[in-house]
Amino acid sequence: MRYGWLLLILLWINSFAVHAQSNSGPVRVELEARAQVFNLVPCNDKGIMVFYETINQPDQQNKTWFFILHNTALETIWTREISINVDFVFQSSFIDNENLFLVFQKSTKAKTDSHFFQLLNLNLQNGESVTYSIPMPANSDIVTFEIFSNHLILGLNHGKEQATLLIKDLSTGDESTVKFNDQSTFIKDLKIDAATSTIYTALNIFQSKRESSFYVNAYNMSGQLLQSIALTPPQTTERIMNGQLHIDNEKNIYVIGTYNNTNGKAIKEDRTKSGDPSEGFYMAGIVGDSQKFLHTYSLLNFSNIRRILNNKQLAAAESLLKKQNRQNKEQGLTYDFLVHNLQVNDDELIIAADAFYPEYRQVSTMSYDFYGRPMPYYYTIFEGYQYFNAFVAGFNKQGELGWSNGIKIWEMKSFQINQKTEVFIDDDEMFIFYNHDGKIVSKAFHKFNDIGTIENTQIATNFPGDRLIENSQGNIKHWYGNNFVAYGYQTLQNNTQGSSERRKVFYMNKIALDYQY
Template structure:
């Protein structure tokens, strides 16, 4: 009997390994005849497994523009399409979905003017209105609760972040109590329809220590509750994402630092109701099984040995990581948090002063280079279950924005992916089982005879189930020799 059980296990493993190693499929592709010179386009995943494609087509002078919104079902078949009469200088910024609506915000050349669009996901009916929001320039975050807009923007005068409430029915705009100090900023903004509240997570700092504060607001902007999350003496709470749920179950999951508040020393989880971190869990980088796997094995070994020695003697870690957090993903059993490790790239400004000599005037940031992305899985109580790492080779962004997409699959695995020309570079993670094999997927065209000559503005978003959507502009050459410019959407199934 034991032999039979062993044989059955062996046979199952031989069947499952090839299945797990299978390349993702691309069951359907959509091509739209968009001219990349005249057209701006965005793809948005809707909660009902459909896609919304936004298209702005302008003339060469920017004096006329058409704004079209088209919904496609899960098979990329058109469901409805309609246009909105927006000002030609309107530019898409952000969106938020709260069934049955999708809300979009646009700015304009006049930085005080913002246009809000509301689309009915099922029938495509469109409402839009322009508001003059004098206090801010730029919208960084945007959430909607019961038709009320919560907006994080930058103060026009002080350049500090601020939180606004806008009632689109009355046009009333109110400034909500939020950040105070020069070093304070927003860490997260979450609309929680089930609890009928919006939670704003604020990082407060005086340059030496940092703590977190959570403010909860009603749909009308009324302050419901204020939580001060006090840190331990030797740990400063830097940034955090907040979970949905009632006050007794809400948690903060984020990063902490020690002496230098620019760098992260590890991750923490803390129940919101406690107001202090006495009940928090802290995980330094050395406690994570795979965080350092982006290094060569010998370098990882040396790093772990050196840092363990420093901790034993009471010294602070010498590793320095800047982490850009992703939105928290809620799973059937807990939470998944992803983060990208990055560092600024600088260029020196030099001046020739003659005699073959130059002087360096200063350094200027040129972008942000990634080293790796990390994913951590937690249970409902904030206990770390596993971690995994995705090395990012040659991935750079000029602005500090997310460069990888993260999706939790129905079978419990996590996929991280980013576009690179006509390929998708991805990593499938099965909890803490690390795999250093780099995997890539070449985007398929309509026929094998089609050749991709150029890909521009590629992107990828999580969609539904085990599907993602890759999109961008391509120039395709057919077998007959004719070329066509298209905006493509490829469904990718893992």
């Protein structure tokens, strides 16, 4: 498969097409980056929305945010200035036909008893906007939300280890809430079955620090409980960490996610601020009102685990495999996972996850007491989350693991936990890739089998002679069809343009993935 070569050439083919229309370079936009924090949301074939907070403040309660909608050629369609509350930051998005919904939440703890978030509805055709201020419990985190039939359905996890399902009619303002007050409950996923107007939630419920259980609950649009089904793993020691929901046309419910073997063991107090420590993947099927199956698959037992892991992690895996064979007792690799959104390819359900770990550095300093005696002090500094691998696996509708694969991630560190890799599957064509150090690192595969080698494709800049000085927060997202957007921050220098000054930019590159055998 020559996808890597075509990926590089297509970048320049696209640039020639744009050059013919607008006398520019590659399909790329550069925005001057000063102190702004840019946010980007792909809007399918409607374009890409980029927005950021400005320094302008029309009144004491609001800041001006600037919104830019680009078309599929990354040309500006319209711009808008919209007021958002001071100290609010962007949280998440949802696209409903011609409307883009954006949720903003306060970045710091509120000093008053008034707690709310803002929901911004932007019409992608004309740029008209409506803003809703919606009350919420104090110290809440927005997990996920959807818009259905002009209703907001939103999942909230609270600081006091409770959860709330909010159902709000955006036309009338009427709302229903489902509060989980009895036990420590965390919402993990939320899906709407449009045909029956049923809300499905995946819930992680902690009976204690040692015991937890996982439920799939169904509600009507009034918040009335219709169904509650507990998932039961094969082993009592297995703990389900998260779950993504899929409802097929026959109303069968499938849950896919990660698990570990810590049930019955004490877990850390903060269960919401980091990844899910996981030993492998599971898939469950629900038919009617009962669980039909639940199968777990340990990463260590993946037939191609040695080929997936990078060298540092492989050494630990080899040691565990030897111990497992020597003692004839199951061992497990445990990684912090950030799980991607579930993908469906024909009758196959596909899960992917980025693996990372927090990295710390120990620092020592010396001080002296009143008598001049040395007193050493030691403390640790958090240096970010180190990403090292991504895993992907496909399951049939009987919950059987059909294949597994992955990609090594080299020297990627971030202070935020967010998705770093992208998986694209189109029938039998399968790709996994990420944006790092000004390049798209990509791999083609077919189920268990790798195709070719890892490709490193340079992200094109606007001018010949551009020299990359610094690259940060690089990422890539699926846009529409086989098109993706690579974006991030770059510092560039170009001595051939009549100036040696450096320019710092937020960039967006449109990249079309093509492949042939």
